[in-house]
Amino acid sequence: KAFLPLLGAIEDCRFEPGKIINMSSIASKRAMPFMTPYSSSKAAVDSFTEGLRRELLIYGIDAVTINPGPIATPIWGKIELNTGDDVPEVYRKILKRLMKLVDKESKDAIHANNFADRVFKTFQTHxxxxxxxxIKKKFFKYSLxxxxxxRVIDGFIKKMLKI
Structure with a gap:
């Protein structure tokens, strides 16, 4: 709210209105088991941005989200899998299978510089x-x-995780 005047949310603005670019995640569109809180928070970012864009139409200020898949950063080496006694037995094997899928996806992550270029392109685009x-292989991993x-996708997940 404090920065909106700097983006052009003022009467008789003398410069081209700005743009808000919010970082979300593909997880907002593809919720996976055991990642519900993360996916929900990213879906909230998507909804917030959509509402904000529509509220700011009057000033010509745009608001968009970027929804990246995995990005090659050191975070992938910091993931710890908790399959101790506090995790119900029914979930332990499923969590281990999910982590194998996550590890596989992390190896196909977008290079951070390529992602930064994409963000900059978004900033430059009218x-x-x-x-x-x-995301890499967007057609197969998202569009298709x-x-x-x-429900069919639910079945794929059930089969992949052997639920």
């Missing part, structure tokens, strides 16, 4: 996508899945 999913019924 009317960027309102929600830009940035949008054509498949959600």
């Amino acid at each position: 009317r960027p996508k309102t929600s830009d999913v940035v 899945l949008n054509m498949i019924p959600v």
Whole structure:
């Protein structure tokens, strides 16, 4: 709210209105088991940005989200899997299988410089996508899945994790 005047949310603004770029995640669009809190928080970022964009239409200020998949950063080496006694037995094997999938995805992560270039391109673009999913093999890992019924995807997840 304090920065909106700097973006052009003032009467008779003498400069081109600015742009808000919020970082979300592909997890906002593809919630996986045991990642519900993270996915929910990212979905909230998407909804917040959509509402903000529409509230700021009057000033011509744009608001968009970038929804990256895995990005090659040191965070992947810091993930610890808790499958101790406090985790119910029914979840332990599923969590281990999920972590193998996460590890595999992390090896195919987007290089941080490539992601930074994409963010800069979004900043430079006059009317960027309102929600830009940035992931390797986007057609197979995202676009194609949008054509498949959600219950079928649930079945794929059930099969992959051997639930």
